[in-house]
Amino acid sequence: MIQTPFYLIDKSKLLQNMEKVALLREKSGAKALLALKCFATWSVFDLMREYMDGTTSSSLYEVRLGREKFGKETHAYSVAYGDNEIDEVISHADKIIFNSIGQLERFADKASGITRGLRLNPQVSSSSFDLADPARPFSRLGEWDLRKVEPVMDRISGFMIHNNCENSDFDLFDKMLGEIESRFGPLLKRAEWVSLGGGIHFTGENYPIERFAERLKKFSGDYGVQVYLEPGEASITKSTTLEVTVLDTLYNGKDLAIVDSSIEAHMLDLLIYREKAKIAPNSGPHSYMICGKSCLAGDVFGEFQFPEPLKIGDRISVQDAAGYTMVKKNWFNGVKMPSIAIKELDGSIRLVREFDYSDFEQNLS
């Protein structure tokens, strides 16, 4: 028995996503790069590498990890690079995508040995949450003025556009791509490649993969470009749980159960986006508020149903704990950091990483 808390990556579930990614690549001709900012647990890259074309990154450390642990095509992107890191970034990348014309002009010569591109901002997105909306007013994420991009076309061969966010609606994707085409069409015609970013939930249940593939293929044909996708969440969705144990139960007007984890430390996005965790099957007559063990008053996973009353020592599996979760875990409150375990395709469970006091201590000085 592995001591909780731990993240459990189920390779057979990961494989289901990977097979959809492979199908999409085959039907559409698009290439798929894993977005490391969403998921960087490299112990499963051996499996993912078989089904994806490489990685994309948001920083020097991510591009290096992509090169060293994943291999294949390695794209570099960052909102801004510093003078002190640009040479090393270029040394790890096959392609570098600049966020602004200013960055492109500053570093274009240094990067002349690899493929160069620019991020465009189409000023439309599928996000309804301001914090995560790349097209929010005054957004710093990419250039939108055609007249400014035109003069730098001699230094780039393609574009990256990332404006989808947890978008499971194909028609909305289609509509926004149409808007991108009518807005940037003349520039796209002159490009060799276009990355459409991440945020498209094409591995989700009932997503019309065939129509999606057709649309990408048509886009690729109409503009004569190699299409890239940068799936983060779509690559790993529903593959991983956070395994926790009940440490205490109490009744304060509601039944509460405290577990050996914390949303702020181990599932931070629940707090940032005000979402509830998912617990399966979440049915039965006994209702509990599942709470974290940090001292944050609102450290609550949510309220869930259970078939039996909870008792100390019971195990709970929090669903969907891969994307934007493991990459964000932190040492708040000194809560024990979840170990990482992998359920192999044959069903055996392998512990790949444990964290202890020395990791906590070494994190600061």
Ligand SMILES: *Cc1c(COP(=O)(O)O)cnc(C)c1O
């Ligand atoms: C965040 C991000 C991704 C991945 O997004 P998902 O929603 O996880 O698919 C891809 N590309 C860029 C540029 C991003 O910022």
